[in-house]
Amino acid sequence: MTDPIGIEIRNLYKIFGANPEAHVEAVRAGMTKAELQARHHHVLGLSDINISIAPGCIQVIMGLSGSGKSTLIRHINRLIEPTAGEILIEDRNVVEMAPEELREFRRHKTAMVFQKFGLLPHRTVLDNAAYGLEVQGMAEAERNRIAMRWIERVGLNGFEKSYPSQLSGGMQQRVGLARALVNDAPILLMDEAYSALDPLIRYDMQTVLLDLQQEVRKTIVFITHDLDEALRIGDRIALLRDGSVIQQGTAQDIVLRPADDYVANFVQHVDRGKVLKVGAVMQAQHGFDALPEAAIAAGASIAEALQQMAASRLQALRVQDAEGRAIGVIPFQAAINAYTGNAYTGNAHTESAGTVA
Amino acid sequence: MTWLTSFPQLKNAWLRDLQRIIDDAFRSFTRSYGDLIEGLFSPLQTLLIWFERLLLGTPWPIILLVVAGLAWGASRNLRVVIGSVVTLVLIGLFGMWDDTMKTISMVLAATLLSIAVGLPLGILMARSQRVQRIISPILDIMQTMPSFVYLIPVVMLLGIGRVPGLIAVVIYAIPPMIRLTNLGIRQVDPEVLEATDAFGSSAWQKLTKAQLPLALPTIMAGINQTIMMALAMVVIASMIGVQGLGQPVLRAINNQYFTMGLFNGFAIVGIAILFDRISQAWGKRLQKHHEARHD
Numbered sequence: 201m202t203d204p205i206g207i208e209i210r211n212l213y214k215i216f217g218a219n220p221e222a223h224v225e226a227v228r229a230g231m232t233k234a235e236l237q238a239r240h241h242h243v244l245g246l247s248d249i250n251i252s253i254a255p256g257c258i259q260v261i262m263g264l265s266g267s268g269k270s271t272l273i274r275h276i277n278r279l280i281e282p283t284a285g286e287i288l289i290e291d292r293n294v295v296e297m298a299p300e301e302l303r304e305f306r307r308h309k310t311a312m313v314f315q316k317f318g319l320l321p322h323r324t325v326l327d328n329a330a331y332g333l334e335v336q337g338m339a340e341a342e343r344n345r346i347a348m349r350w351i352e353r354v355g356l357n358g359f360e361k362s363y364p365s366q367l368s369g370g371m372q373q374r375v376g377l378a379r380a381l382v383n384d385a386p387i388l389l390m391d392e393a394y395s396a397l398d399p400l401i402r403y404d405m406q407t408v409l410l411d412l413q414q415e416v417r418k419t420i421v422f423i424t425h426d427l428d429e430a431l432r433i434g435d436r437i438a439l440l441r442d443g444s445v446i447q448q449g450t451a452q453d454i455v456l457r458p459a460d461d462y463v464a465n466f467v468q469h470v471d472r473g474k475v476l477k478v479g480a481v482m483q484a485q486h487g488f489d490a491l492p493e494a495a496i497a498a499g500a501s502i503a504e505a506l507q508q509m510a511a512s513r514l515q516a517l518r519v520q521d522a523e524g525r526a527i528g529v530i531p532f533q534a535a536i537n538a539y540t541g542n543a544y545t546g547n548a549h550t551e552s553a554g555t556v557a
Numbered sequence: 558m559t560w561l562t563s564f565p566q567l568k569n570a571w572l573r574d575l576q577r578i579i580d581d582a583f584r585s586f587t588r589s590y591g592d593l594i595e596g597l598f599s600p601l602q603t604l605l606i607w608f609e610r611l612l613l614g615t616p617w618p619i620i621l622l623v624v625a626g627l628a629w630g631a632s633r634n635l636r637v638v639i640g641s642v643v644t645l646v647l648i649g650l651f652g653m654w655d656d657t658m659k660t661i662s663m664v665l666a667a668t669l670l671s672i673a674v675g676l677p678l679g680i681l682m683a684r685s686q687r688v689q690r691i692i693s694p695i696l697d698i699m700q701t702m703p704s705f706v707y708l709i710p711v712v713m714l715l716g717i718g719r720v721p722g723l724i725a726v727v728i729y730a731i732p733p734m735i736r737l738t739n740l741g742i743r744q745v746d747p748e749v750l751e752a753t754d755a756f757g758s759s760a761w762q763k764l765t766k767a768q769l770p771l772a773l774p775t776i777m778a779g780i781n782q783t784i785m786m787a788l789a790m791v792v793i794a795s796m797i798g799v800q801g802l803g804q805p806v807l808r809a810i811n812n813q814y815f816t817m818g819l820f821n822g823f824a825i826v827g828i829a830i831l832f833d834r835i836s837q838a839w840g841k842r843l844q845k846h847h848e849a850r851h852d
Contacts, residue, residue, distance in 0.1 A: 277755055279751060279754060279755060303757045303758075303759060304757065305757075306754070306755060306756065306757035307756065307757030308757075310755070311755075311756070312752070312755040312756075314748060314751070314752055314755075316748050318748045318749055318751060318752030318755075319749070319752070320749060320752075320753075320766070320767060320770075320771075321749070321771070322770045322771060331753075331756055331766075332756040332757075334766075335753075335756050335757055335758050335759075335762055335766075336757070379756075383756070389755075
């Protein structure tokens with residue numbers, strides 16, 4: 201297995217139109233998407249994107265349709281050419297790669313899963329899954345052996361000789377996932393991979409992905425317009441609107457401290473009890489004379505904490521980390537406030553604890 | 558007021574001169590390069606004669622068996638097999654076996670040549686807007702220009718015989734091959750191509766592993782059209798010395814032999830249907846993966 205590698209996106213701009221280079225400076229100086237459209241008939245796809253994606257973590261990029269999220273993910277393997285900016289992966293700038301180098305980079309460093317699956321309809325599930333290795337020039341027996349392993353792993357045993365059109369949408373996307381995993385590339389790009397699936401299957405596939413991630417530790421960039429999906433699988437989330445990042449942070453950050461009304465609007469219907477973790481809303485222990493007897497894990501949800509307190513009629517719980525050390529306290533009132541979305545009452549300690557989850 | 562009723566045309570003397578200049582130029586071109594060009598096309602002559610000898614030299618029961626085998630392999634349909642064999646048997650009984658073999662060899666050679674030239678051209682056309690802009694009008698001209706007109710320079714250059722006939726047939730029959738190859742490749746789902754790009758396919762891998770196989774049903778339709786058009790040309794080609802079913806038809810027209818014309822005409826129709834059914838059935842079977850459409 202390859203070691204996970206990070207992705208550094210710096211000052212990335214994408215302008216669509218006849219002469220995009222001519223307008224980069226104007227956009228840098230603050231011209232808006234609407235102005236650029238009205239005055240120069242160019243479309244601002246991405247504006248000054250800076251995202252640093254840590255090795256082995258799941259970065260969700262979220263936004264409504266037209267926000268530029270699919271454009272952004274296509275810059276990481278340069279299916280779309282940027283107008284300005286750089287994308288650094290293992291100290292190499294993807295933007296400056298020569299065609300041959302780019303092809304090698306796509307073969308070995310990235311794998312991609314598509315919203316509409318992008319499977320080759322004339323090939324069987326097995327031949328689709330083995331496609332990446334075939335392109336690399338691996339011998340047939342060897343690539344089929346590896347592909348079969350992943351076909352089994354995503355739960356498609358017995359379907360390897362079927363054609364994509366004979367499978368349901370959920371199964372087709374399992375093929376898409378298997379095809380991406382067969383390559384064993386350190387970076388996995390998922391472009392609205394689950395948006396075309398119905399909710400139950402989507403939940404199922406999210407579970408498959410999270411389970412797999414425990415095993416393979418890839419750097420995953422996951423595009424979605426579904427907030428619940430973003431909160432469930434994202435280690436970090438970047439919110440995109442009109443081609444700009446309006447907020448990035450952990451799920452906790454975004455739910456607890458929305459950057460503006462747009463984000464607040466976005467997160468108001470979220471089930472906060474499930475999303476918020478005890479670690480993100482707990483208070484520092486030095487404020488309390490004696491730590492409560494009952495304990496809860498920092499990774500548990502607020503809903504679980506409230507349940508535990510209500511069941512045993514407690515006013516507070518001791519919060520402990522994975523090793524069982526006490527790291528804070530969560531009073532009943534703070535949990536209720538966080539749950540209902542009332543004025544946030546955290547203190548300095550919780551600011552830094554925001555990333556515990 | 559004559560200038561209103563009769564169109565003001567160029568002076569007759571000018572037109573005559575123009576025609577003479579072009580004719581003289583072409584004639585001197587023919588005189589100096591005719592042998593060279595004939596030499597370039599001599600491999601075609603070899604191919605044609607080889608095909609004709611193969612079909613005429615093979616005993617007829619074997620030809621019947623091969624056709625039946627092809628029909629079965631392409632269609633897996635007993636009716637197509639029986640229809641093909643009965644057509645050939647009737648043609649043989651009515652005394653047109655040798656002419657039919659000559660025509661089939663001509664059509665096969667023309668089709669092979671059309672595929673060999675048309676497929677790469679179609680691929681080029683699909684890859685570049687500029688090539689498409691250049692080739693498209695040429696194809697329009699090839700399809701609308703009366704075939705007799707381009708027979709003239711072909712005959713002047715190469716004389717009368719099999720090769721000029723083959724070239725005339727190919728000029729007439731190749732446009733659908735080029736057009737449908739282009740169309741088939743352009744119709745391939747861009748999302749599939751994006752996926753092949755994302756996995757690092759080279760242009761050649763993309764062409765052979767995605768574009769051509771996915772365009773194949775459309776390309777097969779092009780081959781089918783090419784075969785049909787090649788057959789339609791056999792009578793015209795017989796005027797410049799191509800042997801086969803066209804020549805008896807030509808004789809029948811000149812001498813008003815109604816029945817002779819009808820028999821040979823039906824033989825052409827018969828092998829047209831035979832070619833059509835076999836090639837279409839094959840094209841359909843290539844799309845097997847489309848059969849089990851889910852939801």
